[in-house]
Amino acid sequence: MTAASPVVDPAGAGEATGDTAPADGLRISGAAARAGVSARTLRYYEELGLLSPSGHTSGGERRYRDADLQRLDRILELREVLGMNLEEIKGFLDSEHRLDEVRDAYRAKRDEPTDEARAQQRVLLEEALSLNEELTRQLDAKLARMDAFRSKVAANAQRCRELLDDL
Amino acid sequence: MTAASPVVDPAGAGEATGDTAPADGLRISGAAARAGVSARTLRYYEELGLLSPSGHTSGGERRYRDADLQRLDRILELREVLGMNLEEIKGFLDSEHRLDEVRDAYRAKRDEPTDEARAQQRVLLEEALSLNEELTRQLDAKLARMDAFRSKVAANAQRCRELLDDL
DNA sequence: CTCATTCTAAACGTTGACGTAAAGGTAATG
């Protein structure tokens, strides 16, 4: 309903591929195993609009290709490393997508430098910039707090070592 | 049941205190407001054995003193900054408490240097050390991944600035 | 003194992020 998913030829000629996903993509359990999550998780992410496989077979099976797998890895990184919840991740990836659109529009604009177009691009770029700066600030704050914590823990370890040396 | 909570004199002489908790401690809603959580949360933490107020009035009201508030701040930091769940936090704070005990025992031991006592201290110290080192490793890994992410975001921001400068 | 706050304690509700099961279609393999 929401996005066009080209149907993959189920008997397509197999292009030789390395350790990446076969040209026609992985099945849901393969993609899940590769990322270390469950198939249920992938269906759930799709339900939330977070990750939709770029292809389906004629029978209706999901096919995850390289780009999908990369997006999945990004989602998991945001979740595990930054501790974002799925809604925050969606917002972040959406804004990243908008930034890509801005870049594309910027390049298209070079051919036709209208003043009106420039003004629109400026607005979009400023929005993207403020989003990135805000995220950078948040990350810096979190990094600082985590680093302070790390120092405390490391100091504790050092004191343990000194006490042990005394014995 | 689990810990001795000395009863606070309800009509005690008020020692002059600055912006810290009054000498006889804060009520539950005061402590909660100060930390930005609800009273329910504090009761829940107490139920889990995470945080028990150091005092009660003769009538049975909880009184949170400075040490309690500091512990609460630590709990929230572990939760928000490190993303620990309450069980992990309990384990971490418990092991920290054990480290304190080891330190005290170590000092007491200096007066009576039994070989047996030394061996026990060594075991405890090594346990504490390995706990701290493990946590340090985990923090380092997380910090590295977060920092890599920060770099990517900062680079994005920089590209936005360059595009804006071109206009 | 008075009225807002807190107490115990129990129970039920909620939200996010999935797990698990059921009933029936699809894909790959011999």
Add this chain to the structure above:
DNA sequence: CATTACCTTTACGTCAACGTTTAGAATGAG
């Protein structure tokens, strides 16, 4: 072609970490 393994959707279950409510009784700040 048949079998087996995997997939589909739908729906209900679960767990942590609380929120909310109920109800009477006791407390304490102003």
